Amino acid sequence: MKISNETIIEMYEKMVKIRKFENRAMNLFAEGQVGGFVHLYIGEEAVATGVCASLRDDDYITSTHRGHGHILAKGGDMKYMMAELFGKESGYCKGKGGSMHIADATKGILGANGIVGAGHNIAVGAGLAAQYKGTDQVCACFFGDASTNQSTFHEGLNLASTWKLPVIFICENNGYGISVSQARHQNITDISQRAVSYNIPGITVDGNDVFAVFEAVQEAVARARKGQGPTLIECKTYRWRGHFEGDPTVYRPEGELEQWKKKDPIPRAEKYILDNQVMTQAEMDQLNAKIDAEVEEAVEFAQASKFPDVASAVLDVYTDIVEEGRTR
Amino acid sequence: MRELTYGQGIKEGMRIKMLENPDVFIFGEDVGLFGGCFGVTSGLFEEFGEKRVRDTPISEGAIIGAAVGAAAVGLRPIPELMFVDFATVGMDQLVNQAAKMRYMFGGKLKLPMVVRLPSGGGVAAAAQHSQSLEAWFTHVPGLKVVYPSNAQDAIGLMLTAIDDDNPVIYLENKTLYAVPGQVEDEVKPIPLGKANIKREGNDVTIITYGKQVYDSLKAAEMLEKDGIDAEVIDLRSLYPLDKEAIFESVKKTHKVVIVSEEAKRGSYAGELAAIIADECFYECDAPIKRVCALNTPIPFSGNLEAYVLPNADDVVEAVKSLF
Ligand SMILES: Cc1ncc(C[n+]2csc(CCOP(=O)(O)OP(=O)(O)O)c2C)c(N)n1
Ligand SMILES: [Mg+2]
Numbered sequence: 001m002k003i004s005n006e007t008i009i010e011m012y013e014k015m016v017k018i019r020k021f022e023n024r025a026m027n028l029f030a031e032g033q034v035g036g037f038v039h040l041y042i043g044e045e046a047v048a049t050g051v052c053a054s055l056r057d058d059d060y061i062t063s064t065h066r067g068h069g070h071i072l073a074k075g076g077d078m079k080y081m082m083a084e085l086f087g088k089e090s091g092y093c094k095g096k097g098g099s100m101h102i103a104d105a106t107k108g109i110l111g112a113n114g115i116v117g118a119g120h121n122i123a124v125g126a127g128l129a130a131q132y133k134g135t136d137q138v139c140a141c142f143f144g145d146a147s148t149n150q151s152t153f154h155e156g157l158n159l160a161s162t163w164k165l166p167v168i169f170i171c172e173n174n175g176y177g178i179s180v181s182q183a184r185h186q187n188i189t190d191i192s193q194r195a196v197s198y199n200i201p202g203i204t205v206d207g208n209d210v211f212a213v214f215e216a217v218q219e220a221v222a223r224a225r226k227g228q229g230p231t232l233i234e235c236k237t238y239r240w241r242g243h244f245e246g247d248p249t250v251y252r253p254e255g256e257l258e259q260w261k262k263k264d265p266i267p268r269a270e271k272y273i274l275d276n277q278v279m280t281q282a283e284m285d286q287l288n289a290k291i292d293a294e295v296e297e298a299v300e301f302a303q304a305s306k307f308p309d310v311a312s313a314v315l316d317v318y319t320d321i322v323e324e325g326r327t328r
Numbered sequence: 329m330r331e332l333t334y335g336q337g338i339k340e341g342m343r344i345k346m347l348e349n350p351d352v353f354i355f356g357e358d359v360g361l362f363g364g365c366f367g368v369t370s371g372l373f374e375e376f377g378e379k380r381v382r383d384t385p386i387s388e389g390a391i392i393g394a395a396v397g398a399a400a401v402g403l404r405p406i407p408e409l410m411f412v413d414f415a416t417v418g419m420d421q422l423v424n425q426a427a428k429m430r431y432m433f434g435g436k437l438k439l440p441m442v443v444r445l446p447s448g449g450g451v452a453a454a455a456q457h458s459q460s461l462e463a464w465f466t467h468v469p470g471l472k473v474v475y476p477s478n479a480q481d482a483i484g485l486m487l488t489a490i491d492d493d494n495p496v497i498y499l500e501n502k503t504l505y506a507v508p509g510q511v512e513d514e515v516k517p518i519p520l521g522k523a524n525i526k527r528e529g530n531d532v533t534i535i536t537y538g539k540q541v542y543d544s545l546k547a548a549e550m551l552e553k554d555g556i557d558a559e560v561i562d563l564r565s566l567y568p569l570d571k572e573a574i575f576e577s578v579k580k581t582h583k584v585v586i587v588s589e590e591a592k593r594g595s596y597a598g599e600l601a602a603i604i605a606d607e608c609f610y611e612c613d614a615p616i617k618r619v620c621a622l623n624t625p626i627p628f629s630g631n632l633e634a635y636v637l638p639n640a641d642d643v644v645e646a647v648k649s650l651f
Contacts, residue, residue, distance in 0.1 A: 035452045035630070036451075036452035036453060036454065037452075037453055084628075087452075087628055087629030087630060087632075088629070093628070095627065095628060096454075096455075096625075096627040096628055096629065096632065097454060097455075098452065098454045098628030100454055100456070100457075101454055101455065114413075114457055115413075115417070115456055116386050117386065117417070146385065146386045147386060149385035149387045150387060150417070151387070151389055177385070178358045178362065178365075179358045179360075179362035180357070180358060180362075180383050184383060185384075185385040185386070250361070251361050307629060307630075308631070308632055310631055310635040312632070313624060313632045313635050313636050314622060317623070317624050317625070323623045323624055324622065324623070325622065325635075326622065326635060326642070327645065328641055328645065
């Protein structure tokens with residue numbers, strides 16, 4: 001498949017954006033400027049990027065607890081994301097959601113999710129709506145390897161395949177659910193095998209190769225738009241950080257992280273870009289500098305923003321009812 | 329006496345029973361190698377091995393369901409869910425199976441299982457990791473529910489819960505795990521349904537449990553400065569409930585404030601108020617007050633969360649409104 005230079009540059013930019021955003025979030029957490037549970041996507045950037053490069057603005061995604069990469073890849077705005085991590089009023093969720101619950105309905109981002117496995121069926125619903133309304137929109141459903149042990153995985157894939165819904169199930173197989181390695185949580189190595197039980201295509205790709213992810217998803221999206229139903233795509237990858245910031249990662253075998261760092265998706269893309277003269281080194285450096293500035297701008301925006309007024313705590317529970325507040 | 333944290337107390341209770349009875353075993357997500365999401369089971373994997381301290385896949389339905397099946401045929405499982413919020417995923421197994429099997433089968437089965445569920449807010453974990461859902465469990469006939477507030481009670485209630493032949497929901501407050509407390513050298517089992525008077529007083533009865541025991545004691549100190557002498561009751565066990573301790577106190581003080589971290593609507597605090605209204609109304613000379621969280625999900629941002637959750641000032645205000 002020939003990928004246009006424009007798409008290559010766009011994907012490279014997205015990956016670098018995610019990496020730099022996450023590195024900054026990591027430092028902000030360490031400094032205590034950002035709190036709560038923060039699950040970083042560093043090392044897995046090629047997956048969200050390769051997937052979302054095949055999607056339109058009006059397509060949907062469902063995300064997970066490890067959602068920053070998905071949201072940036074789908075076009076989320078760094079400023080509002082950063083402000084949400086800080087719990088500020090100007091954040092995507094007005095400070096009510098935090099890292100684990102960022103959503104942007106205008107970009108089809110149906111939310112990061114704190115419940116492992118919850119996205120499988122929400123994605124089915126979004127796909128159902130597209131089919132019902134007769135649009136050719138699709139929904140990409142991101143989920144981790146360990147979430148495939150929830151009953152929702154079976155329910156979602158069964159329903160999507162039975163009703164031929166336009167859903168692309170993207171399994172981010174990073175080898176772990178917190179401390180439990182894949183070998184200790186399921187008796188298979190290729191999760192794509194499970195597609196057999198739903199009679200849908202199932203493929204495994206190198207999740208650290210953004211072009212491989214992109215190609216697989218292009219085909220799945222084309223099928224979905226034509227009403228040919230869902231696809232299960234397993235992307236093998238690895239998270240560089242602990243499960244959440246603060247995780248001592250005692251469960252990692254020695255050398256494993258270093259092995260995976262050699263497969264870092266970003267230098268791999270850079271090599272391709274240089275080898276194929278898509279961009280020059282100087283152009284890449286310039287792009288990197290632009291993104292650095294963008295991240296700093298997002299941090300400054302977040303820092304300068306106000307915390308939400310406590311009176312806002314009782315808003316947004318319903319569209320119409322405002323709950324009672326406190327007298328204090 | 330010795331010092332243990334609340335988390336260590338929970339662990340000690342399990343460990344004592346595991347040493348005593350080979351049928352007692354633990355399983356849940358990351359409880360083994362990792363020592364549990366909050367470190368409560370740390371060291372048990374090393375001590376008892378992976379047969380008795382098992383890491384499970386992320387499958388809350390299977391965790392509760394397997395506990396039901398294993399208990400039905402004679403083991404004494406202690407399943408752990410990482411957060412009480414995830415009980416939703418295993419709720420059928422808990423509500424339609426664990427709670428009902430003995431009754432539906434005409435009393436033929438015993439289901440000795442202790443389900444550990446870390447609860448509560450205050451750690452910026454937002455809406456899906458911060459709830460207080462005790463009313464869901466106390467509402468279901470067939471479940472017993474305990475909620476220790478300190479290390480000593482954590483041990484004593486755990487010992488009793490494990491020996492109990494019925495499903496026991498063992499709620500834990502995640503902000504208390506690191507809180508140290510004095511513990512007897514040999515802790516005795518605490519019977520379920522036995523409240524603890526944490527502070528004696530004559531003017532008002534504050535009924536509470538879990539983290540709000542601390543807020544209530546703090547409130548009692550503040551009230552003392554204003555000349556109000558509050559009694560603070562730590563229920564420890566939500567069902568069975570120590571009605572005697574409650575009524576005894578109400579007969580003395582004639583005023584009641586109930587404090588919990590639940591969303592107020594449909595809360596267990598409401599059930600407590602109803603019980604007092606039903607059975608002890610004429611002893612009250614003021615409205616029965618509830619101090620709870622607001623009727624909203626738990627927000628992420630620190631100031632919003634602090635506003636939504638109840639604190640000692642709210643307790644003081646509620647008490648003062650009765651005088
Ligand atoms: C229903 C539910 N159970 C457990 C958890 C706790 N938890 C959060 S993330 C996680 C591991 C998820 O692993 P995986 O799906 O592989 O995603 P990864 O973190 O590796 O990206 C667990 C157990 C949760 N949030 N929701
Ligand atoms: Mg994983």
